[in-house]
Amino acid sequence: MAEAGIREHKKDQSVRKILKAALLVFSTQGFNGARIDTIARKAGVNKAMIYYRIGNKQALYQAVIQDIYQDRAVQLRREIQSSTTPEEKLDTYIASVATIMDAHPHFTRIMIREMVSGWTNFGPAIFEEVSVTVKIVQAILDEGVEKGVFTKTDPLAVHTMVLGALILNHLTQPVKPQIMAALNTSEAPSDISGFNKLVPQVQRLVVAALRPEAYPRKLQDVS
Template structure:
């Protein structure tokens, strides 16, 4: 039994090394430019192990994306389960998206590449995983409309607004810091806020855009 557990742990560690290396290589080289040889070298494993544990390059790419998305929807459902306020639920969703980017900083580069390519390398299974999150957003928006705190809006439009804003800000943080420094004056020194401090601003702007005229913030 102990030997079986040890072998399983070694297998899990090998797969984790492969996925981490693949994430970095796909982010920097793109899907077409990435090579399984380079991923194997980065992971410190034999190329044959990648094919044996996961599969070819396409299977490896899907595994990397799935590794990031897996269980996210279930976790989001758990987080909003005890929240009765639709605005707070939407804030939790936005924070959840930001947390993915914070936990996997190279993932934003993959997403940008996919946007430019028209999502050419995303499989139907990945789109299905993404759609589960959008269905949760739909439920939050419907509840907000019912309670009179949100305008009726397409969930995909909200999801795209949140994803696009957070990805762009995540990738351009160093440039933003330089711009803010250039705009600073002795009377108004630069305040280089990190990505985590951007989240409340995105939450506030998205909710303000969804709020009907005359409805005040709770």
């Protein structure tokens, strides 16, 4: 099925079941290890339906990734509209990425697998979806530079920095109690679950790093 067709029908209950099952299988078994038969069983549909409604394994993988990126872009645009200052918009962007990631915990494992494999299974359509989010970040940073609250910075660097912090947080959840114990901290593991403490810290650090006063004049001139 063409990309436009997938977007048109993705609210269909059968398609939603297929995408949800595929996300789980791809995240646990990787692209090469995933089988359409397995995804069909988990989705409770006939294998032929997947081929008819979406396409082959590569098309299904692309559909899963695009579905999440499209949802994030729509949510991000909607939430940014209620923010006023560049700082608030940047905070909203970070919180929105965390919310989407929390809603799709298996997506982080797919991203890690792709990083390790050299992004071999990401096609042009997926990178186009990624660029939509980066363009949103670019607009926020440009506004911040224009208003004198941010120094000029590569939007992709900011985007990957935020993603890296949130993805690694997800992946280290199982060992956080051991890390906290090794640090000899009095903070209870339950107090650091999820994004309830991480997101405000990432927001504060990113905004602070973008302030013009955080950089010597020489570095600002280079950027």
